[in-house]
Amino acid sequence: MRTVIRDVRLFDGEKTSTDATVLIVDDRVADYDGDLGDIEIDGAGKTLLPGLIDAHTHVFGDDLARALRHGVTTELDMFCLPGHLPAQRALAADRDDVADFRSAGTLATAPGGHPSQLLTAPGIDALDVAPFDIIERPDQAEDFVRARVAEGADYLKIVIDDGAVHGTRLPALGADTATALVTAAHAAGLRVLAHAVTAAEVRIALDAGVDGLAHVWTDEDGALVERVAAQGVFVVSTLVYFAAISDRSAHTPDCARTGTFDGAVRVAQALHRAGVPLLAGTDATPFVPAHGVDLHTELRLLTEVGLTPEQALAAATSLPARHFGLADRGRIAPGLRADLVLVDGDPTTDITATAALAEVWRRGVRQAR
Numbered sequence: 001m002r003t004v005i006r007d008v009r010l011f012d013g014e015k016t017s018t019d020a021t022v023l024i025v026d027d028r029v030a031d032y033d034g035d036l037g038d039i040e041i042d043g044a045g046k047t048l049l050p051g052l053i054d055a056h057t058h059v060f061g062d063d064l065a066r067a068l069r070h071g072v073t074t075e076l077d078m079f080c081l082p083g084h085l086p087a088q089r090a091l092a093a094d095r096d097d098v099a100d101f102r103s104a105g106t107l108a109t110a111p112g113g114h115p116s117q118l119l120t121a122p123g124i125d126a127l128d129v130a131p132f133d134i135i136e137r138p139d140q141a142e143d144f145v146r147a148r149v150a151e152g153a154d155y156l157k158i159v160i161d162d163g164a165v166h167g168t169r170l171p172a173l174g175a176d177t178a179t180a181l182v183t184a185a186h187a188a189g190l191r192v193l194a195h196a197v198t199a200a201e202v203r204i205a206l207d208a209g210v211d212g213l214a215h216v217w218t219d220e221d222g223a224l225v226e227r228v229a230a231q232g233v234f235v236v237s238t239l240v241y242f243a244a245i246s247d248r249s250a251h252t253p254d255c256a257r258t259g260t261f262d263g264a265v266r267v268a269q270a271l272h273r274a275g276v277p278l279l280a281g282t283d284a285t286p287f288v289p290a291h292g293v294d295l296h297t298e299l300r301l302l303t304e305v306g307l308t309p310e311q312a313l314a315a316a317t318s319l320p321a322r323h324f325g326l327a328d329r330g331r332i333a334p335g336l337r338a339d340l341v342l343v344d345g346d347p348t349t350d351i352t353a354t355a356a357l358a359e360v361w362r363r364g365v366r367q368a369r
């Protein structure tokens with residue numbers, strides 16, 4: 001099967017060109033050979049982008065299908081309950097009407113630590129939450145990581161969160177346990193991301209040697225921004241997540257959430273100015289933020305913190321592919337997976353155009369619109 005997209009503005013994951021012709025052969029982008037396609041698509045007035053990658057989600061039920069309907073062709077899951085992981089993995093491998101999926105599997109958190117408090121929330125019982133492995137001491141780190149490798153985890157996620165940003169107090173992993181986990185994961189060939197939402201928590205994560213942060217944090221600290229830059233750590237933005245928890249705080253005035261979103265925005269601005277790679281991520285769940293649609297919200301928020309539209313597009317395409325070692329996607333080039341999004345208008349100058357989806361291909365399969 002050959003599909004030819006003609007006369008299109010092309011954002012290849014890094015830079016933009018005009019009047020491009022792109023050939024899809026089966027599941028791959030190919031060198032255009034000058035011939036007609038079985039399907040011919042007029043790209044005039046449209047822009048072709050790599051399929052979008054959401055670098056922070058939590059996948060349940062039909063979330064991967066929902067994501068793909070909004071042009072998100074890969075979701076990087078940051079904690080999938082063990083009872084759900086095999087089914088979601090099989091779905092992503094076997095079907096072309098859902099987003100592809102990578103997962104941390106079971107995250108590393110202390111007994112009673114974040115996100116345990118969320119797993120007792122109203123409505124969550126429908127998700128079939130079963131007990132999952134937790135970790136208390138550094139000497140358990142090797143066994144914990146071995147179990148994640150057996151589970152098929154693509155990277156490790158560790159939680160360093162004392163609950164303050166959620167308006168509560170929670171047990172958190174100690175610095176020594178965090179360090180032991182990172183050491184064990186790196187020995188097993190896994191990247192490590194930390195959930196850390198205050199400057200003090202991020203400092204523990206950086207001391208432990210993590211590769212990435214799964215969120216920006218919420219209280220300003222210029223020296224810490226410089227340290228993140230110096231250590232070459234990438235950061236997943238999740239501004240739409242902080243907007244969501246700040247909204248909820250309006251109904252619970254006794255908690256400490258007020259100003260959380262503004263703080264996250266200021267930290268994101270500082271990280272961007274310091275040259276830290278910001279990857280677009282939503283922290284989508286079956287509740288809020290929403291899979292798929294809120295990645296478009298996140299891209300808009302990234303331009304509001306100072307990224308150009310092209311930089312925001314890279315944050316949801318080539319940048320997450322590079323930092324998660326996904327060499328087959330995130331860019332448009334011969335030989336790469338044909339995960340593609342065609343939109344009306346020009347998102348390289350107006351980021352809101354990403355939501356004007358005309359076509360989506362997943363592994364070369366054109367999605368029904």
Ligand SMILES: [Zn+2]
Nearest residue numbers: 056058078283
């Ligand atoms: Zn999350």
